[in-house]
Structures are given as C-alpha cells and as structure tokens.
Amino acid sequence: MEVVGQKLIADRVFELVLQGDIVTEMHPGQFMQLKPRRSDLLLRRPISICGIDKAQNQCTLLYRVDGDGTADFAELGAGDTIDVIAPLGNGFAPQETKPGEHALLIGGGIGVPPLYQLGKDLVAQGSTVTFVLGFSSAKDVFYEKEMGKLGDCFVATVDGTQGVQGFVTTITDALDFLPDTVYSCGPTAMLRVVAERFANQRTFLSLEERMACGVGACYACIYQRTDDPTKSFKACDEGPVFRAGEVVI
Structure with a gap:
C-alpha cells in the first residue's frame, strides 16, 4: 500500500x-x-x-x-x-445493534482506534453511540474530538490530567443509561471487568494479543474456550472479536 x-x-x-x-x-x-x-x-x-x-x-x-x-x-x-x-480477523458486528438502539463503546489506550470506524458504522445505520475512553495521562489522549462528533465521548485518565480521574469503569459505573450493546477493546484486565459489568448485555470484546503470523498458522495467540477447556480459539483468524463469555480472559 x-x-x-x-x-x-x-x-x-x-x-x-x-x-x-x-x-x-x-x-x-x-x-x-x-x-x-x-x-x-x-x-x-x-x-x-x-x-x-x-x-x-x-x-x-x-x-x-x-x-x-x-x-x-x-x-x-x-x-x-x-x-x-x-x-x-473477524471484526465487530454493527448489525448486532439495531437502528434506534444505544451502543456503548469502551476503549483503553491503544485499544481505542478500532472503535472509531465501528462508531461511524453504527451512527450510519441509525444507532446511538456513547464512547468511554481510558488513558494514562492527558499526553496519551487521542481521537476524543473525532469520536465526540459521533456521540457523547467521556475520557478517564489515571492521573486525572484530563477528564475524570480513574479508569473507564469510573465512568461506566456512573452512566445514567443501560446500553443495548457493548463493544470494547483494550487491556485484558479492562476487558475482564467490562465482561463482568455488562454480563447481561450483548457484549463483544476485541482481544489484544501478540501475534506472529496473523493468519492462524502459528498458534501463538490462542485463548481457552469456556465451553470446552481442552479447546481454544485463535485470536488472529477466529477473533480478535469474541462475544463475552466465549473465551477465558
């Protein structure tokens, strides 16, 4: 390219x-x-x-x-x-959120980028979006203005130099609405909390993982399946997006 x-x-x-x-x-x-x-x-x-x-x-x-x-x-x-x-890889499915429904998009650090196009597609189909973005400090924040043009965009920083001090959960726990669908990408610890917090919603997680081949040949990015602990999914070609509860994170 x-x-x-x-x-x-x-x-x-x-x-x-x-x-x-x-x-x-x-x-x-x-x-x-x-x-x-x-x-x-x-x-x-x-x-x-x-x-x-x-x-x-x-x-x-x-x-x-x-x-x-x-x-x-x-x-x-x-x-x-x-x-x-x-x-x-298999990406996010905007069609999981129906027109008129409200989607919550939660990103942490370098897990924020893939949520931008998802947000654009959701808005284009008639859904409402809210972004919650987490960063370490104000110097690390990016794309909050671009995402703010698509819907409400809240920022949390660990040191409090921009937005709310704390983590994304500091914001999600204070939201005044219950989303129909949740899409999230970021550190594993964050995804684990998101999966637990929104266990009753349609929740989709994009797993960050080191990869070698990227096409499913090397088995360097596997996640244990919850339905069968003897089997696994490959994050590169069967993911990186999974429905919450499909894999052990």
Missing part, C-alpha cells in the same frame, strides 16, 4: 493513512499485518484498523511506538510504500 500521510497525534502515537484497493474489503475491528522495512526485523506487526474510506480506497491506522518495528513505521512518509497483509 502507498502512504498518503503520517503525523504524531499523542505521546508516541502516530496516525498513518494508507491507500490501496484492498480497503474495499475492510470492516471495523479487523487488523493488518505490516512488514517493517528493516531486513533484521523478520516478523510483521499487527495494527488495528481505525478508519475506512472505501470511496477514496484509504484506511487510517493509529499505533504507538513501543519497539523497533513500530519505530520503523514512524519513519514512513507520503509516497512511501509498505508491504501489508490485510484485512485480517
């Missing part, structure tokens, strides 16, 4: 826009495997898809620089090309 542009939007968080025909096949909650240009970095890096513009054949990725691979991506500029495998 060709790089349309890239910019820094938060502390070590970059917004990367790519263009290519494969965008027409993308859905919210799916991810891409990007190949670093450095020859000594053998494994691709999984990056979730944040925004999808099928009219322009463009997609937007948000990622945080945490190692050599993502540091390599940060050097990309307009006109560069990058080798990708995409789209991968």
Whole structure:
C-alpha cells in the first residue's frame, strides 16, 4: 500500500493513512499485518484498523511506538510504500445493534482506534453511540474530538490530567443509561471487568494479543474456550472479536 500521510497525534502515537484497493474489503475491528522495512526485523506487526474510506480506497491506522518495528513505521512518509497483509480477523458486528438502539463503546489506550470506524458504522445505520475512553495521562489522549462528533465521548485518565480521574469503569459505573450493546477493546484486565459489568448485555470484546503470523498458522495467540477447556480459539483468524463469555480472559 502507498502512504498518503503520517503525523504524531499523542505521546508516541502516530496516525498513518494508507491507500490501496484492498480497503474495499475492510470492516471495523479487523487488523493488518505490516512488514517493517528493516531486513533484521523478520516478523510483521499487527495494527488495528481505525478508519475506512472505501470511496477514496484509504484506511487510517493509529499505533504507538513501543519497539523497533513500530519505530520503523514512524519513519514512513507520503509516497512511501509498505508491504501489508490485510484485512485480517473477524471484526465487530454493527448489525448486532439495531437502528434506534444505544451502543456503548469502551476503549483503553491503544485499544481505542478500532472503535472509531465501528462508531461511524453504527451512527450510519441509525444507532446511538456513547464512547468511554481510558488513558494514562492527558499526553496519551487521542481521537476524543473525532469520536465526540459521533456521540457523547467521556475520557478517564489515571492521573486525572484530563477528564475524570480513574479508569473507564469510573465512568461506566456512573452512566445514567443501560446500553443495548457493548463493544470494547483494550487491556485484558479492562476487558475482564467490562465482561463482568455488562454480563447481561450483548457484549463483544476485541482481544489484544501478540501475534506472529496473523493468519492462524502459528498458534501463538490462542485463548481457552469456556465451553470446552481442552479447546481454544485463535485470536488472529477466529477473533480478535469474541462475544463475552466465549473465551477465558
């Protein structure tokens, strides 16, 4: 794919826009495997898809620089090309929320990006959305304005430098409505709490996991099934989105 542009939007968080025909096949909650240009970095890096513009054949990725691979991506500029495998995984299902129903979208840290396109699709079909986003500090916050254009958007930071001090649960426990559907992506500890808090709603969790191949061949990203402890699901091709209660988290 060709790089349309890239910019820094938060502390070590970059917004990367790519263009290519494969965008027409993308859905919210799916991810891409990007190949670093450095020859000594053998494994691709999984990056979730944040925004999808099928009219322009463009997609937007948000990622945080945490190692050599993502540091390599940060050097990309307009006109560069990058080798990708995409789209991968089973994403969110907006149709699980009916027109007129209210969906709650909960994101933590770098788990926030895939909720953006989901929110756009939900609004487009006539559903109402509320976002609850959790970050460590104000310097880490991103896309709260973009998501705020789609519906109510609440932010929690651990140190209280922006929004409510605390975690996403600090906000969700104080909400004055009960959502029809819950979609969430973020750290495992957060997802576990979300699954318990909204056990009686239609709740879908996108699991963050380190991956090697991204296509189900290496079995590096497995989760134990709740219906049969001797079997497992692969987060890359059978996920990353699962209905709450399907896997042990």
